[in-house]
Amino acid sequence: MDEFEIIRRLFVPDTRSASVIVGVGDDGAVLRPQPGTDIVTVVDTMVAGVHFPAALPAEDVGYRAVVVNLSDIAAMGGKPRWMTLALTMDHSRSDWLDGFAAGLMSAAAEYGVELVGGDTTRGQEIVVSVQITGEIATERVMTRSGAYPGDGIYVTGTIGDAALGLKRLLSRQEDVPHPNGDDFLLRRFARPAARVQVGQEIASVATAAIDLSDGLFADTEKLLSAGGVGGTIEVNDIPLSDAYRAATAASEKWHYALSGGDDYELCFAAPQSAFEGVLEVAGVPVTRIGTVTDERRLTCTRNGKEFPYQDSGYRHFNEP
Amino acid sequence: MDEFEIIRRLFVPDTRSASVIVGVGDDGAVLRPQPGTDIVTVVDTMVAGVHFPAALPAEDVGYRAVVVNLSDIAAMGGKPRWMTLALTMDHSRSDWLDGFAAGLMSAAAEYGVELVGGDTTRGQEIVVSVQITGEIATERVMTRSGAYPGDGIYVTGTIGDAALGLKRLLSRQEDVPHPNGDDFLLRRFARPAARVQVGQEIASVATAAIDLSDGLFADTEKLLSAGGVGGTIEVNDIPLSDAYRAATAASEKWHYALSGGDDYELCFAAPQSAFEGVLEVAGVPVTRIGTVTDERRLTCTRNGKEFPYQDSGYRHFNEP
Numbered sequence: 001m002d003e004f005e006i007i008r009r010l011f012v013p014d015t016r017s018a019s020v021i022v023g024v025g026d027d028g029a030v031l032r033p034q035p036g037t038d039i040v041t042v043v044d045t046m047v048a049g050v051h052f053p054a055a056l057p058a059e060d061v062g063y064r065a066v067v068v069n070l071s072d073i074a075a076m077g078g079k080p081r082w083m084t085l086a087l088t089m090d091h092s093r094s095d096w097l098d099g100f101a102a103g104l105m106s107a108a109a110e111y112g113v114e115l116v117g118g119d120t121t122r123g124q125e126i127v128v129s130v131q132i133t134g135e136i137a138t139e140r141v142m143t144r145s146g147a148y149p150g151d152g153i154y155v156t157g158t159i160g161d162a163a164l165g166l167k168r169l170l171s172r173q174e175d176v177p178h179p180n181g182d183d184f185l186l187r188r189f190a191r192p193a194a195r196v197q198v199g200q201e202i203a204s205v206a207t208a209a210i211d212l213s214d215g216l217f218a219d220t221e222k223l224l225s226a227g228g229v230g231g232t233i234e235v236n237d238i239p240l241s242d243a244y245r246a247a248t249a250a251s252e253k254w255h256y257a258l259s260g261g262d263d264y265e266l267c268f269a270a271p272q273s274a275f276e277g278v279l280e281v282a283g284v285p286v287t288r289i290g291t292v293t294d295e296r297r298l299t300c301t302r303n304g305k306e307f308p309y310q311d312s313g314y315r316h317f318n319e320p
Numbered sequence: 321m322d323e324f325e326i327i328r329r330l331f332v333p334d335t336r337s338a339s340v341i342v343g344v345g346d347d348g349a350v351l352r353p354q355p356g357t358d359i360v361t362v363v364d365t366m367v368a369g370v371h372f373p374a375a376l377p378a379e380d381v382g383y384r385a386v387v388v389n390l391s392d393i394a395a396m397g398g399k400p401r402w403m404t405l406a407l408t409m410d411h412s413r414s415d416w417l418d419g420f421a422a423g424l425m426s427a428a429a430e431y432g433v434e435l436v437g438g439d440t441t442r443g444q445e446i447v448v449s450v451q452i453t454g455e456i457a458t459e460r461v462m463t464r465s466g467a468y469p470g471d472g473i474y475v476t477g478t479i480g481d482a483a484l485g486l487k488r489l490l491s492r493q494e495d496v497p498h499p500n501g502d503d504f505l506l507r508r509f510a511r512p513a514a515r516v517q518v519g520q521e522i523a524s525v526a527t528a529a530i531d532l533s534d535g536l537f538a539d540t541e542k543l544l545s546a547g548g549v550g551g552t553i554e555v556n557d558i559p560l561s562d563a564y565r566a567a568t569a570a571s572e573k574w575h576y577a578l579s580g581g582d583d584y585e586l587c588f589a590a591p592q593s594a595f596e597g598v599l600e601v602a603g604v605p606v607t608r609i610g611t612v613t614d615e616r617r618l619t620c621t622r623n624g625k626e627f628p629y630q631d632s633g634y635r636h637f638n639e640p
Binding site: 021022025026027028029030031032033035036038039040041042043044045046047050051072073075076078082084085086088116117118119121122123124125127129131133136138141143144209210211226 | 341342345346347348349350351352353355356358359360361362363364365366367370371392393395396398402404405406408436437438439441442443444445447449451453456458461463464529530531546
């Protein structure tokens with residue numbers, strides 16, 4: 001089966017929206033944005049053994065490859081529309097490819113993104129690069145910079161689940177069938193949610209936003225330093241799931257929440273008045289975890305007292 | 321040096337056009353197409369050892385990664401604007417990365433494309449995936465389908481040079497410095513030209529177009545079968561460079577032209593009246609090599625007599 005047949009068989013959606021003038025199968029895709037909107041484009045690559053373990057089922061790899069990109073679109077406040085895929089793999093993996101395509105197309109359908117092109121190439125290892133283009137009203141673009149001293153720092157959902165899920169996945173035997181099954185923490189790693197709707201709804205009030213891929217502390221630090229500001233995080237206010245609480249000993253209670261990556265929740269800054277009494281946006285919990293300051297560094301408190309924490313940034317799971 | 325620093329140091333252009341609202345360094349790029357235009361997007365991946373040999377200098381890998389994508393934009397009739405890069409490589413290649421970035425940025429500058437985002441990841445082998453978005457007026461989009469019986473079949477430039485250049489590159493020692501130097505055929509492989517201006521100029525008259533990446537016969541076959549038509553190629557009319565003629569024996573005179581890939585010239589169909597007496601477009605030679613028929617197969621002639629030729633399609637250089 002050659003490259004063209006692979007793409008045609010597995011990756012061509014049944015229907016095509018009117019915005020796709022030319023889709024998969026030509027030299028390029030021709031797309032029609034809504035008049036008066038700008039476009040937002042993101043790209044994210046996942047390498048087998050670096051960004052996900054071999055034990056992750058192919059369906060989850062495909063699903064996750066889409067969501068991690070959607071999460072970047074969400075962090076900008078955009079509306080995702082079209083996707084291209086660059087897939088490198090070795091020849092002998094047609095079973096893997098079936099699962100991967102099923103997961104990828106399922107995420108695309110769930111979030112209303114259309115696959116419009118791609119390139120499938122042969123290589124020694126699996127490299128999945130997804131690029132998503134969306135629409136955005138420029139006056140509502142969220143960037144990383146813009147957080148202002150006095151703003152609240154907010155996160156969506158619960159934090160640290162995915163890092164615990166990954167830890168659990170790595171501790172399992174590789175031949176366990178359906179490793180994600182009903183396990184909440186595992187699913188949070190394997191099937192993260194992209195907060196696309198939240199991103200669009202907060203875009204007009206948030207002063208800055210980022211998605212949480214590398215860990216809460218490291219990503220919040222990026223957000224604040226991009227705006228030339230600092231902040232504090234009150235660790236007791238970090239939203240933790242019941243499963244997280246049950247799975248962590250007292251000594252590591254905040255470890256995975258602060259340093260674990262892969263949650264793909266949003267972290268954003270906004271005037272406190274805008275989120276006074278707001279508990280959720282688009283059905284997703286939103287929690288204030290801290291405050292932007294003008295001190296140019298991020299520190300943590302616990303019950304208002306200094307809580308020493310240092311983070312050198314997330315390292316992919318098999319890096320030293 | 322972490323991912324972010326790599327990107328910042330090597331891949332950030334000095335200036336940014338007004339169309340780039342948010343560029344490299346945020347979660348995504350925000351771009352502003354001209355009002356009233358559609359966008360065209362292409363993606364192409366090159367894997368070391370599959371799409372280019374290890375002996376190809378890093379500068380050429382970077383340059384070529386841009387041009388092969390521009391060539392797809394050219395084949396659609398689009399105007400390239402913005403580029404993202406997904407680069408996978410191992411950690412220990414900072415010298416390689418310097419050269420790669422220099423080549424990539426030099427092609428981007430030459431063709432007026434802006435790098436607006438990317439992702440650099442670690443892996444065992446070098447995988448370069450470039451995605452380019454351009455603007456296009458929909459009434460001028462060229463697709464692969466649309467060739468009409470009686471149309472002429474045309475190509476730009478000269479054909480088969482890159483395949484001979486690749487052959488020469490592979491026969492050299494890996495430690496030869498500057499393998500591309502002044503060698504015309506080698507340069508045609510290492511530094512192909514994308515026919516972007518030609519694509520835009522022929523778009524209103526050509527009925528179908530494709531770029532020549534997999535070989536003249538195989539790609540022309542794709543073009544014709546996409547339109548449900550066939551055609552003939554008169555091999556004596558295929559434009560061959562002096563260097564090509566000098567490098568090929570009589571027995572293989574058309575072999576590299578018909579089956580060799582990597583030329584990145586355009587092949588298109590158009591009413592014969594539109595190109596009567598036209599010898600070049602945008603300074604690039606344009607040659608009629610055949611005629612579209614309604615026979616649903618592609619055949620070759622030599623001086624008007626049947627010239628038996630079969631092609632199973634281009635295979636990357638190290639495939640069986």
